[in-house]
Amino acid sequence: MPRNRVQHQKGLSDDAFERLYPDEEACRRAWFAWRWPEGFKCPRCAASEYCEIHDRQLLQCRRCRYQTSLIAxxxxxxxxxxxxxxxxxxxxxxxxxxxxxxxxxxxxxxxxTNAAWRIQHKLMQAMIERDRRYMLGAAGPRIEIDDAYIGGERTGEGTGRGRRGQTPFIIAVETSSDGRPLYTRLQVVRGFQAGETKRLCARVVAGTTVVSDGGQWFRCIAEQPGIVHQRHVTGSDRSAARHPAFRWANTMLANIKNSLLAAHRVVAAKHLPRYLGAFAWRFNRRFVLKTIHERLAIAATTTPPMPYRLLKLAEARW
Ligand SMILES: [Zn+2]
Structure with missing residues (x-):
């Protein structure tokens, strides 16, 4: 069972982390290497020669004299x-x-708490930006998709569609040929409509089989170029949610509920894309826990800065 492998996976302990990054200097060195793995590159002229000024808070290009910093x-x-x-x-x-x-x-x-909120949302944004680059189906031949709701009074399955105060989203789980879950995407949608399904399919590799239930908004999958649609028409009662074709989508939904409700009793609807994106990002890297902080840092070095004003708005849609 892959889930056990995940649970027994050892991450990086707090101790090991402190030993790796004991002070500012160690952090700056690591950040430099993640940002410029092939050595410094001037953001303006791409030259590689630079000098450090002002106690290393600034880096100056030797060719065009452009000044930048590690975090700019x-x-x-x-x-x-x-x-x-x-x-x-x-x-x-x-x-x-x-x-x-x-x-x-x-x-x-x-x-x-406010400063922590800003850090958290900026890093979650970096997670989303990184996963946005991934095409579903790149590693596995099959994707389960299902619709779900979260928030409002309680989180539920796709039955009783349109509950008040709830945010609809699509769960997509890419699986291997032997049925193991590989990657997931959690896409908040404006409503369950064909347009949103097409938006998801646009990020699916040609040749992939997409498995869905009989929902109207999933009918258009069959018309998407290069995608094979496998449709399971199920009833709308609880037994439908346990259909084996949607096993991983359902497991994912249960885990999302547990995770979000455990950490955040209430999540504002406009910020849900970021929380779901962060959940998916962590899931997608569950086998590389020893280096997962590095992966987040690398994502952060390649994500453009986001002003506080935009952070407060819902700017995290897929
Ligand atoms: Zn330069």
């Missing part, structure tokens, strides 16, 4: 917090199976 142009741009705080946040957010509330994150980092 990344998700960390403009931060007043030590890099070590960000590193700890990456460690906590990437390792945590259940996710963390901003209150808990703030407490563990020794910063205010």
């Amino acid at each position: 142009g990344t998700v960390l741009q403009g931060t007043k917090l030590p890099m070590r705080v960000w590193f700890r946040a990456m460690h906590l957010l990437a390792q945590g199976k259940k996710g963390l509330s901003n209150i808990e994150l703030g407490r563990r980092l020794g910063i205010s």
Whole structure:
């Protein structure tokens, strides 16, 4: 059972993490290597020669004299917090199976709840941007998709569609030929409509089989170029939710409920795309827990900065 392999997977312990990144200097060195794996590259002229000025807070290109910093142009741009705080946040957010509330994150980092909220949302945005680049079906031949609701008074399956105060989303789980789950995508939608299904299919590799139930908004899958549609018409009662064709989509939904409700009692609907995106990002990297903080850091170095104003808005749609 793959789930057991995940549960027994050892992540990076807090001790090991502190030994790897004991101070600002170690963090800056690591960040430099993640941002410029082939050595420094001037953002303006792409030259590789540089010098450090102002106690290494700035890097200056030797050719065009353009000044940049380690964090300019990344998700960390403009931060007043030590890099070590960000590193700890990456460690906590990437390792945590259940996710963390901003209150808990703030407490563990020794910063205010608001500052923790900003860090959390910026890093979750980096997770989303990274996973957006992945085409479903790139590793497995089959994708289960299902519709679900979350939020409002209670989280439920796709039955009783259209509950008030609930946010609809599509769960997609890519599986291997022997039926193991590989990757997931959780796409918040404006409503269950063909347009949203097409949007999901646009990010699916040609030749993939997409398995869905008989929902109207899934009918269009058959018309998407290169995609084979396998439709299981099921009833709308509880037994439908247990149909073996949607085993992983259903398992995923149960895990999302547990995870989100455990960490965040209430999640504002406009921020749900980010929480779901973060959940999917962690799931997609459940076998690489030892280096998962590095993967988040690399995503953060390649994600453009996001102003607080935009963070507060729902800017995280797939
Ligand atoms: Zn330059």
